[in-house]
Amino acid sequence: MKKKLLSMLLILALTLGCLVTAGYKDVSAATFEEIFDQEISLNEYGSFQLNYEEATVFKFDLPADGSFTIDFAPKKIYANAELYGATGNKIGKTLGASYSSGSNDSFTWENLKAGTHYLRIWGHSKNSDRSGIEVAFYTRSVRSSDVVWTIGI
Numbered sequence: 001m002k003k004k005l006l007s008m009l010l011i012l013a014l015t016l017g018c019l020v021t022a023g024y025k026d027v028s029a030a031t032f033e034e035i036f037d038q039e040i041s042l043n044e045y046g047s048f049q050l051n052y053e054e055a056t057v058f059k060f061d062l063p064a065d066g067s068f069t070i071d072f073a074p075k076k077i078y079a080n081a082e083l084y085g086a087t088g089n090k091i092g093k094t095l096g097a098s099y100s101s102g103s104n105d106s107f108t109w110e111n112l113k114a115g116t117h118y119l120r121i122w123g124h125s126k127n128s129d130r131s132g133i134e135v136a137f138y139t140r141s142v143r144s145s146d147v148v149w150t151i152g153i
Contacts, residue, residue, distance in 0.1 A: 084117065
């Protein structure tokens with residue numbers, strides 16, 4: 001009886017999890033290469049449509065260890081963003097921006113390793129009445145300041 005009850009609870013939890021994530025693109029490691037919408041370069045401008053519950057996935061290469069920042073125009077958008085490594089591992093927390101957050105014109109992730117990354121951005125519920133907002137962006141990276149000095153004879 002306990003096993004059956006636990007099985008039913010597990011199925012209910014999985015079903016609710018699927019309902020909550022409906023509308024978002026699958027971010028499993030096996031499909032990252034298949035689902036990205038746009039490849040972006042650092043220190044370049046671009047644009048995309050910010051849609052409610054419909055993520056846009058960007059692929060970019062970080063040439064050296066350091067930080068990654070994406071700046072937005074217009075500022076003060078309602079958006080969420082997540083960063084993933086090439087193997088599908090989520091890096092850091094989900095970042096969010098809203099009119100009241102104070103620092104809502106960019107997202108920054110620090111202490112990243114060099115390599116391929118995937119950035120997932122989607123609109124907040126506050127954007128639902130303004131779906132399809134055109135957002136311009138600029139990407140930049142700052143190399144890690146950790147310098148290793150090798151001293152030899």
